[in-house]
Amino acid sequence: MLQVTELKKVFKSGDTKVLAVDDISFSVPDGQFASIIGRSGSGKSTLLSLLGALDKPTSGHIMVGDKDITKLRDHALISYRGSKIGFIFQSYNLVPNLTALENVMLPMEFAKVPKKKRQERAKKLLDQVGLKDDKQKRKPGRLSGGEQQRVAIARALANKPQLILADEPTGNLDSQTGKMIFDLLQDLSRTEHTTIITVTHDVSIAGKTDVVFKLQDGKLIKDK
């Protein structure tokens, strides 16, 4: 269970304070596929950063299982991010001089998984997301956008995370490829029983998720 309570994030911009996330509370049960929608600047990505422990909130609590991640120290946060959370980004963010296989192996290397095991798991995950053998040894520059996002999804799954956070995962893809990626994420949330929270502009995609949160000016104004 992911439980967010009275979460606030204030940024300073010169002398003024910007309330990017304003007193948000919600919860997502394990294995659910949730989406966050809202206009640009509504605080979606900031909320996702806080949920992924990429940034620290000004106040409030984020409970993942029985652990309050806002109270973790830096070293514990690194370990938490590496083992409990998977990230998927709009522009994939693969390391350009590593092959698809090596990109998927990377989080496992940081989690100190032995080389042989991480090689086997990376290959299995790439097979699972539908990337063919010959493309697994290619660098990102020689893969299409959809293929790169598949690699990014495989990388997010590498350490069997409890929570996958996806920031506009279909934003750079055509509608057909976007639908395929969305279906893949939906399938994973069911088969792997992984909680997935995705930020999207696409209301039609959001409509297919189990839960939808709508943000406006940092406030949660509606949820399904």
Add this chain to the structure above:
Amino acid sequence: MNVLTRGMRNAFRNQIRTFSIIVILGLSMGLALAMLVAHQAVGQKINSVESSVGNTVSISPAGSRGFEGGGNPLTETQLAAVQKLAHVTSLDESLSDRLTTSDTNLQSAITAGSLGQRFAGNSGQTFTPPAGFSGRGYQGGSTTFTPPVTVVGTNDPTNLANTQGGGTFKLTSGQVFLPTSTENVAIVGSDLATKNNLKVGSTFTAYSTTITVVGIFDAGNTFSNNQVIVPLATEQKLSAQPGDITSATVNVDSITNVDSVTTAVQKSLGSAADVTNGAQQAQTAIAPLKNIQTISLYSLLGAIAAGAVIIFLVMVMIVRERRKEIGVLKAIGASNLKIMTQFVTEAITLTVLGSIIGIGLGVVAGNPITRLLVNNSTSTATTAGRGGGGFRAFGGVRSGLANIHGVIGYSIIFYGLAAAIVIAIVGSSLASFFISKVRPAEVMRAE
């Protein structure tokens, strides 16, 4: 693939940039290495000069120089105290005399000429000048004057610095007697040997004593080649001057201690002796080398600093360029230490490759640069010093300064590589500091 392999591979992400960085670093390292070679070679030369040239103190009886002046000879007892002074490595003693036709059957190999006649007149020996001679010093007397033969009794027979003629001792036949010998033996100058048909084993008479020739030497100058060198004890005995010394040379361990030893000798011998040294002239001779040593040291430090700045700026540029990637790595579980290690490895890879080029350049350019520095510096010093006259003994030092040859051994290559690694670590560690400042949320803001 681990963090080290990834760091090394990252060094080649942008091949054109990598090539440029390696060339620039190579030039910097090459200059540093060439300066290190110059610094070491010049340092060795300075040490060599300081320990072998100008590190002597000359002692003469007060008021006496060679056969000029007057006063009383020094004694071995007085000089025994000098031998015990700090920084004195050895003491060469000699007792000189002039053999006239009444003392020896040897004939001088030098003809009197007008100088000899003038000097003979000045020194009080009697002679009658050739018809028409009326020069300064004429005192009247015999017309059969021939210059005397100088005999030197010494405990260091191969060191001609103790004789008036100087020069470099070269034994052309026979052998040299032992410094402590008391036998009636001699080594004779080559001109004197030729003039008197002397060979090893021949004998001649001096002080009414038969002396056997054990060796013949060539000093490279006419004056010294007209001398007879005998053991100090023999000369003291035959000339009836037991324990007397007319000239001594104190050898000091380093030129830097010459002044203090000179003072100590003066204090020890008091008014009985005139004490002089040639340290100042030697220091003047090696001054250009010291300038080069200073220049090469600053250039070395400058080149190393330039290398460190280059690698630092490169790494800052790379870190800024990969800010988003650093955020991603942090987001997927990489610690600051892992990311820093990756960047330091990348910096070391670039620096080591630059160093390989630098070592190549250093090997090729080290000696030419050293020679160029030495030649320019010594020629400038020589030109500047001409107006002030010269000091004969150090002319050879100046000409020898140009013969400096730096040796690029494993130690220099090791130091070069060690400096490169230090440059890489220092250069990339500050850049790595910026890595720790990159918050993983950066990656989300950039979306």
